[in-house]
Amino acid sequence: MQTKRLLKVAAVGSAVAMLVAACGGSTSGDSSSSAAAGGSAAPASSAAAAAPGGAAYAGPVGEGEGQVNVLAWPGYVENGSTDPAVDWVTDFEKETGCKVNLKTFGTSDEAVKLVQGGGWDVVSASGDATLRLIYGDSVQPVNTDLVPSYADIFEDLKLQSFNSVNGVPYGIPHGRGANLIMWNTDKVTTPVDSWADTFEADSPYAGAVTAYDSPIFIADAAVYLMATQPELGITDPYALDQTQFDAAMALLEQQKALVGEYWSDYTKAIQAFNSGTTAIGTSWQVIANLAKAEGGKVEATKAKEGATGWSDTWMIVNDTPNINCAYKWVDHIASPETNAQVAEWFGEAPSNAKSCDLTADKAFCETFHAGDTEYWKDVYYWNTPTATCLDGRTDTQCVPYSEWATAWSALRS
Amino acid sequence: MSISRGTKIVLSIFAVIAFGFIYVPLGVILINSFSVDKSLTWPPSGFTTEWWGKAVQNEGVREALVTSVGVAVVATLLALVLGTLLALALGRYAFFGRESISMLVILPIALPGIVTGIALNNVFTTFLGGLTIVTLIVGHATFCIVVVFNNTIARIRRMGGNVEEASADLGAGGWTTFRLVTFPLMRSALVAGAILAFGLSFDEIIVTTFTAGPGITTLPIWIYQNLFRPNQAPIVNVVAAALVIVSILPIYVAQRFSNADERGAGLI
């Protein structure tokens, strides 16, 4: 890391040094040459390259280093400062001697940027960030033998395409949720089971539709297209070739005419649904619960076309000086007691099978479909689109995430 | 005075309406701080004093408040030194490039916060090995310099150079003159500038997001986290309402310190 930084410093001065620095990482080397050629060619060899991020920690997990720097989604790490009753950090600090320094982020993009900036030991990354972190050499493989809690994690969350590479795990699953379709029952009187009213031009709710404001929402359009335009041949909403991608963007342009507002913070989403400003649109289970708790007339369900969703992963940053504290932390956060508390506070399905017995609300795991394998079958967890198609196609190139981001900003501007 | 009675009445009515425009949203904040709705749904479906009680006990608010005050104090002190030096140079000397410098000092506040934010973030993370509380203070001080500078240079211009020359003629050295003559004359302008710099730093969110290091939670960051994930959004309104009430005193004091006619437009 230190040498890389020095190279970066030198890079400003001379063009020669620039190339050296760009080649500093094993994966960026070949892509820089392809970028120089002017195209958006794939970093083709990256998937086949040796495991990024080096080797996993051999252990054993010893004495803590005194602190652990944690990057997390808001609500994942609570030390009692938000609400004195909500605290799964203080005891951890007492037991392990690892002081938890927390910073929260608002989007996956922000998380990636922060990790790349350095100074962090662990991060709770969603699937649209994990692969970027792995292939950017920002995180290291995890030795699950050193994480006792891993044994009780739901099997259908382990070794997924967004948290492992070639069977090597890069983190500990944290929790999951599906992106639901939600509606205000005053405005939408018949129950909805399809995304159609949020996408189709003849929707009766024009001007009152909402959508999630992030490039990853392009995948939601792709999920709808999988069901409605099978001739496009989409099998994975995160592996879109140019034709499929253009179809998804066209659908989103069509949707934009219907949209009243896009949301990314969920205070706004709840307020919009409860006031009726928004009639129908994308939502999360936790938003539906909070909206109902405030007397909002809303219902939410998973649409019949399937849905996107997220499964978050605790990852350990490459070159962390606090490796023991980092391992202690990921084990702690995935342990049944903590996992139950986090899942209930945040409002998502827990990842640890044993945590379902420990939730305060005994129906919690049922509400959130925690162990319901069938439920999650048509949920496509957020993933990072890459030029090498994630669905295994080798005869074509897929549109990489950076172009998803630019396309989204163009759609929104 | 040449203002007719009719004009005065019209202006008075307008002033009432304008102050209404300024204070109705603050009233909404106050009402929302008693709302039972965690998501600030309007109109509130019920009222409670729960949030005020929770705010008092809330450790996060207190810690964030301490951090914010600390950052704002240090950034203000830095800005005081740098802004005063710059004002003395520009107010007392004519030299090539003076105009450019007076534009340069305005830039950090005139350019969009997001530009300043990502520019500093980019440099700090690339060359300085990451973000800390120091990078946050550096970021804040950069855009606070201008407020101190504005207040101070307006005063220096009005002061003229005569008193300093007189001091020098009487045998005082440069430092003695500054200590006994220039500084006392500038003091009220410095206080006004310092309070405004403090306020600017205290409520800054965009540059803060991009320059704060691990675990550093200033009050705006705390607000951002609690407002956008509504486990207890109304508590944020409590904090905002309390800040407004608490702030009236220092603002009033600042007003008394700086005679309006000498302050120039330097309130920002």
Place this chain on the structure above:
Amino acid sequence: MTTTTATSRGFGYRHPNLRLAGLLSAPMAWLVVVYLGSLAALFLTAFWTVDDFTGQLVRTFTLKNFQQVFTSSAYLGSVVRTLGIALLVTLFCLVLAMPLAFFMARVARPSWRPLLVALVLTPLWASYLVKVYAWRAMLQPETGVLGWFLAPFGLDSPGYGFLGIVITLTYLWLPYMILPIYAGLTRLPDSMLDASADLGAKGGRTFRSVVMPIIFPSIVAGSVFTFSLSLGDYITAQIVGGKVTMLGNIVQTTYVTNLPFAAAVATIPVVIVLLYLFAVRRSGALDNL
């Protein structure tokens, strides 16, 4: 100042250039190295590109980011819209601030003035985010506070969108316009107004020919803030903008995945603000700032 010696006259007085250098070195080092240096480094990246996959910088010269921005009608539309918002906000602030500042400086009793100024400044202490959220409640269609005020006139709130952004930003930056104008008006000597009246000028004429020229630099000074703060905002658009976005939103959504592109977009508000500053520098407003 460290150059001062114990002689009866300071060393610096005999060597003004050294004294000037002493005064300038620290602040200039800060502004040039820390600030301009950072900006330069950012805009340098606008000519680079990113690795498609990891999002890390690839340092090869390219103009494609600028091409992308300036050939897309979507982005150009955003530039026009953002400029329109910034200009409208400035105009609205001016229309509200002029009479209010005039009232404060010329109509209200002098002993009230510190209190009135404090009243104008107070909202600045309510957190920016909280105020924008308060405007969400104000602007809400049908049941919002603004709708309630407008209902007797048969009007409804404009809702979330372009006008919502303009109103909210006007609210946020209004104090920055009131205060310079107020300060300018308090400097206006009574004798000047009396002289104008004695020479037979009516109120309107006095305002145009006497008041305006004197407070014009104050107006420009205020507009620097209302204009440039609006130009760079993005959080307001997120909260009350409906589906309307501003330039800042493009920078914000792309800077992580594609810093070079974000930097290219960011050059637009920077160039606009610089042009504006150069234009108003002639008015002497910057001395007045």
